[in-house]
Each structure stands twice: as C-alpha cells, then as structure tokens.
Amino acid sequence: MTSEILQAINGEVFGVWFLIGAALVFWMQAGFAMVEAGFTRAKNTGNILMKNLMDFCIGTCTFILIGFSLLLGEDMVGLIGKPGFDIFTAYGSFDWSNFVFNLVFCATTATIVSGAMAERTNFLSYCVYSAVISAVIYPIEAHWIWGGGWLAQLGFHDFAGSCAIHMVGGISALIGAKILGPRIGKFVKNEKGEVTKVNAFPGHNLPIGALGVFILWLGWYGFNGAACTSVDQLGSVFVTTTVAPAIATVVTMVFTWVKYGKPDVSMSLNASLAGLVAITAPCDVTDVFGSLVIGAVAGLLVCFGVWFLDYKLHIDDPVGAVAVHCLNGIWGTLAVGLFATTSAPGNDELVGLFYGGGLKLLGIQFVGFLSVAAWTTVTMVIVFLVIKAIFGLRVTEEEEITGLDATEHGLPSAYAGFSIMDIANTMTMDINENTDLGEGEYEKASEAKRSAAVDVVDATTMISATGINKVVIIAKLSRYDALKKALNDLGVTGMTVSQVMGCGVQKGAGERYRGVEMDATLLPKVKVEVVVSKIPVQAVIEVAKKALYTGHIGDGKIFVYPVEKVVKIRTGEEDYEALQDVE
Numbered sequence: 001m002t003s004e005i006l007q008a009i010n011g012e013v014f015g016v017w018f019l020i021g022a023a024l025v026f027w028m029q030a031g032f033a034m035v036e037a038g039f040t041r042a043k044n045t046g047n048i049l050m051k052n053l054m055d056f057c058i059g060t061c062t063f064i065l066i067g068f069s070l071l072l073g074e075d076m077v078g079l080i081g082k083p084g085f086d087i088f089t090a091y092g093s094f095d096w097s098n099f100v101f102n103l104v105f106c107a108t109t110a111t112i113v114s115g116a117m118a119e120r121t122n123f124l125s126y127c128v129y130s131a132v133i134s135a136v137i138y139p140i141e142a143h144w145i146w147g148g149g150w151l152a153q154l155g156f157h158d159f160a161g162s163c164a165i166h167m168v169g170g171i172s173a174l175i176g177a178k179i180l181g182p183r184i185g186k187f188v189k190n191e192k193g194e195v196t197k198v199n200a201f202p203g204h205n206l207p208i209g210a211l212g213v214f215i216l217w218l219g220w221y222g223f224n225g226a227a228c229t230s231v232d233q234l235g236s237v238f239v240t241t242t243v244a245p246a247i248a249t250v251v252t253m254v255f256t257w258v259k260y261g262k263p264d265v266s267m268s269l270n271a272s273l274a275g276l277v278a279i280t281a282p283c284d285v286t287d288v289f290g291s292l293v294i295g296a297v298a299g300l301l302v303c304f305g306v307w308f309l310d311y312k313l314h315i316d317d318p319v320g321a322v323a324v325h326c327l328n329g330i331w332g333t334l335a336v337g338l339f340a341t342t343s344a345p346g347n348d349e350l351v352g353l354f355y356g357g358g359l360k361l362l363g364i365q366f367v368g369f370l371s372v373a374a375w376t377t378v379t380m381v382i383v384f385l386v387i388k389a390i391f392g393l394r395v396t397e398e399e400e401i402t403g404l405d406a407t408e409h410g411l412p413s414a415y416a417g418f419s420i421m422d423i424a425n426t427m428t429m430d431i432n433e434n435t436d437l438g439e440g441e442y443e444k445a446s447e448a449k450r451s452a453a454v455d456v457v458d459a460t461t462m463i464s465a466t467g468i469n470k471v472v473i474i475a476k477l478s479r480y481d482a483l484k485k486a487l488n489d490l491g492v493t494g495m496t497v498s499q500v501m502g503c504g505v506q507k508g509a510g511e512r513y514r515g516v517e518m519d520a521t522l523l524p525k526v527k528v529e530v531v532v533s534k535i536p537v538q539a540v541i542e543v544a545k546k547a548l549y550t551g552h553i554g555d556g557k558i559f560v561y562p563v564e565k566v567v568k569i570r571t572g573e574e575d576y577e578a579l580q581d582v583e
Contacts, residue, residue: 021226
C-alpha cells in the first residue's frame with residue numbers, strides 16, 4: 001500500500017513538473033526574441049518582437065485546428081495522426097497537458113526561422129509561413145518521432161528535439177534566407193557578380209542578446225527535462241544540459257581568441273545555444289564524457305557554420321540560426337548513435353558506437369536525420385516559393401533601409417526617447433539594381449518638379465568674405481550612396497555625415513501607439529555637410545538634387561550658408577584655423 005501511495009505521489013509530482021517544464025519552454029520565446037533583437041539593428045526591433053509574439057499566437061490557432069491531431073492523433077500507417085477535433089468535442093477527457101507541452105515545442109520550431117530572415121521579410125508573408133509550419137510541417141515529422149510513427153517504430157531516438165525541432169527549424173531558416181536573399185550591403189560584389197567582401201552588421205544591443213541566451217539556457221532545463229519520469233533521470237539530464245553548452249562556449253571562446261586575436265562575444269553566446277541544441281537529443285542517454293565531446297564539437301561547428309554561410313554560401317543569417325540549430329541539430333541527432341550508454345539513468349537499451357553498441361543505432365539515427373531533412377527541405381521550398389509568388393517574401397529596398405518598425409508597423413522607434421545611431425553598413429551600401437525606388441527621371445522632370453522633390457534654402461544673399469560656403473543636405477538613407485558618389489565625382493571628397501530623425505510636410509497619418517494617433521512620424525534621414533570654395537555652390541546643388549530625386553515631394557532638402565570668416569582657435573599647445581558660419 002505504501003509503495004502504491006508513493007508511486008501515485010510520484011506520478012502527480014512529475015505531472016506538475018511536466019507542466020512547469022512546458023511553462024519554461026514557453027518562456028524561451030522571450031529568449032529568442034531578445035537574442036534576435038539584440039543581434040540585429042535597432043530600426044527593426046519592434047518587427048522582431050512582433051514576429052516572435054505571433055509565432056506563438058498564430059501557432060496556437062493552427063495547432064488547435066489541425067496540428068495537435070496530426071502529431072498525436074491515432075496513427076495512420078506510420079505517417080500522420082488522424083485529424084480530429086477532440087479538443088472541442090471531448091474536452092472533458094482531452095489530454096490538456098500534452099497539448100500545452102507539444103504546443104510550446106511547436107512554437108519553438110517556428111521561431112527559429114525568424115532570426116535567419118530578420119530585417120528584410122514581409123510581415124504578412126512571415127505570418128503565413130508561421131501558420132503553415134505549425135499546422136502541417138512540424139506536426140507530421142514530429143508524429144514520425146514522438147507520435148508512434150514509422151521512425152519511432154524503427155527505434156529512432158530524439159529525446160527533446162535536436163532533430164524534430166532544431167534541425168527542422170534550422171533547415172527552414174537556411175531555405176528561407178537563401179530564397180529571401182541577403183540584407184542590402186551585406187555582400188559587396190564586383191562587375192562579374194562575384195562576392196569580394198562580406199560586411200558585418202553589428203547587433204545593436206548585446207546586453208539584450210546575452211539576456212536572451214541566459215533565458216534560453218534556463219528554459220532548456222524544462223525543454224530537456226520536462227519529459228523525465230524519475231529524479232535520477234532528471235538529475236542526469238540537468239547535468240548533461242549544463243555541461244555541453246558550457247564546454248561549447250569555452251571552446252568557441254578559445255577558438256575565436258586564437259583565430260581572431262580576441263575572444264568574440266556574440267560567437268560565444270551563439271556557442272552556448274549550439275551546445276544546448278546538440279545535447280537535446282542525447283541528453284537522457286549519454287554521460288558526462290559524451291556531453292563533453294558533444295559540446296566541444298558544437299563549439300567548433302557553430303564557428304564553422306557562421307563562416308561557411310558568410311564566405312562560401314553567401315547566405316545572410318543575421319543571428320547565426322543556421323549554424324546553431326541546423327548544424328548542431330544534425331550533430332545532436334547523430335551523437336545519440338555515438339554516445340548512448342546504459343549508465344545513463346533510465347536507459348536500458350540504447351548503446352552507441354563509442355560504448356560498444358556497433359553501427360546499428362547510428363544507422364537508425366542517420367535514416368531519421370535524412371528522412372526528416374528531406375521532408376523539411378521539399379515542403380519548405382514549396383511553402384516559401386508559393387508565399388513569394390502570392391504575397392511577396394521581401395520588403396522593398398526603401399522599406400528595408402528605413403527599417404521595418406516604421407514601414408511595417410507604423411512604429412517610429414522601439415526606443416522612444418533614445419537617440420539611435422545605426423553604425424552598421426547600411427549607409428555605405430551599394431544600390432540594388434533590381435529595385436527602382438523612384439518614379440520618373442531627373443533629366444525629364446520639369447524645374448517645378450525638381451524643386452518640389454528637393455527644396456533648396458539658400459542663405460548666401462551676401463557675398464562671403466572668405467569665398468567659402470557650407471552646404472547641408474538632408475536626404476533619405478536610400479539615396480546616400482548615390483549622393484556620395486555624385487559629390488565625389490564633382491570633386492567634393494571631404495564631408496561630415498550623421499544620421500538624424502525628422503519629418504517634412506508629409507508628417508504621416510494613421511500611425512498610432514496603443515490606439516492613440518501620433519502627431520508626427522520621425523523618419524531616419526542622413527545629413528551630409530560639405531564646405532566648398534573652388535567648386536561652385538550651384539554645381540553642388542545641381543548634382544545633389546539629381547542624386548536625391550525620385551519624383552516624390554520630400555526627396556530631400558538643401559541648405560546653403562556662407563562662411564563669414566576664418567578664426568584662430570588656441571588650444572594651449574597649438575593654433576589652428578576654423579570656419580565660422582554666418583548666424
């Protein structure tokens with residue numbers, strides 16, 4: 001009787017832990033949002049938060065309707081679960097805990113893709129993708145593994161989702177980023193179309209990115225441990241889930257320190273996640289030695305993956321999602337066949353190659369990896385191409401440069417009250433020849449249209465005593481490169497450039513924050529200041545107007561000021577000359 005009571009209590013305790021683990025996995029959505037936001041540029045932060053929020057919310061809708069039954073419904077020939085609506089028709093006997101648990105895992109799969117496609121994806125298209133992967137693609141392959149499908153019957157082992165979740169999300173991210181194309185300015189190409197340089201876009205907020213990694217690491221104890229059924233097994237899973245990412249992080253720190261001369265912060269943060277992904281499948285069947293090796297390989301794999309995508313495949317992945325989730329999802333899946341040992345609590349059957357088990361388990365894991373990878377590749381290529389054809393997958397060049405916060409959500413900035421300066425390479429980008437931002441040509445426009453597009457305010461009504469004038473040009477970010485080249489061609493090589501926020505006569509309408517209409521929409525602009533003497537001011541004005549013109553009112557504005565005199569400034573050690581403008 002005592003044994004039965006203890007068994008019942010134990011079952012209740014682990015039932016509660018199962019739901020606590022689900023809550024921890026849900027909390028990982030915050031971690032993904034923080035990592036992605038911190039590793040990208042400030043002008044897209046609101047868009048990124050919205051995508052991560054909608055991954056879970058849209059996924060919940062589709063998982064209720066079809067996803068859950070495809071995953072855990074009655075098995076049909078080992079391929080899918082039987083579609084049904086038990087959550088509506090038999091709620092009293094419904095498996096509520098399993099629904100919530102599998103829902104949060106499903107949302108994790110969807111949100112992995114967000115980071116690789118960040119900063120240039122059409123929001124509507126992303127919502128459609130998120131719905132499809134949560135409704136069909138993830139539930140079907142997860143059924144093969146966890147729902148009694150053919151891989152489960154074969155003996156395939158993926159305890160918490162290196163294959164079913166992370167590899168699937170990583171492959172989807174790779175396909176999406178490839179079809180979408182790189183961010184403007186990421187790769188510099190020569191006349192033959194060959195990539196000659198890879199530009200770095202620094203994340204705007206590493207503290208937020210680091211916070212996201214710690215949130216994810218905490219959530220991973222629920223991710224890997226929620227399905228445990230004994231205290232010993234749970235303790236062992238916690239150990240392996242701690243050791244692998246720690247080792248991966250140390251390996252990456254040392255590797256980047258040796259290779260680049262300094263330990264890389266963002267790569268080390270990626271390495272922590274890589275180690276977590278790699279240990280997810282074998283966490284319940286391996287020991288500390290296996291965790292050490294799995295983590296060490298994961299640390300090297302993430303460095304290789306980031307480099308390979310940038311310099312060989314030329315695929316732009318802003319947060320390293322492919323290197324973290326795809327490569328290490330594959331590695332973790334195969335690691336089961338190498339490091340499984342019966343010394344792990346709760347594992348009485350699976351033995352990997354390095355522990356005397358031969359090649360059988362490794363072969364099964366390889367079959368599982370290939371089949372799930374093939375399913376994901378075929379379906380996601382179709383999904384992204386169909387979305388691209390119907391809705392368009394990518395935003396316009398001008399929307400991308402301005403930032404998705406403003407153009408997709410009417411949000412001037414996710415950091416209201418802060419002055420944000422974009423130090424990435426957006427401002428020195430090459431013009432995308434495949435995208436026409438304007439309407440009409442400058443040469444064909446009338447003088448009235450030219451003046452309406454680019455207004456000139458000339459304060460040089462008096463003759464400058466020095467013969468020197470300062471020209472201040474306010475322009476859209478998308479026209480900066482053309483303006484810079486035009487001024488260089490004219491002979492103006494010295495200039496001061498700063499990023500500013502502002503609005504013109506068209507201040508925007510219908511943009512609201514918490515339902516309240518905003519008075520004005522401040523948009524990111526670039527301010528270029530040049531001082532000229534030998535070059536005629538009118539020539540500078542003309543080339544600037546031509547460079548800025550797209551046929552729209554508010555293309556830019558030009559201010560001209562005379563420089564009154566040259567003044568001496570004494571610093572204490574040396575004198576130098578400075579220009580003083582007319583007030």
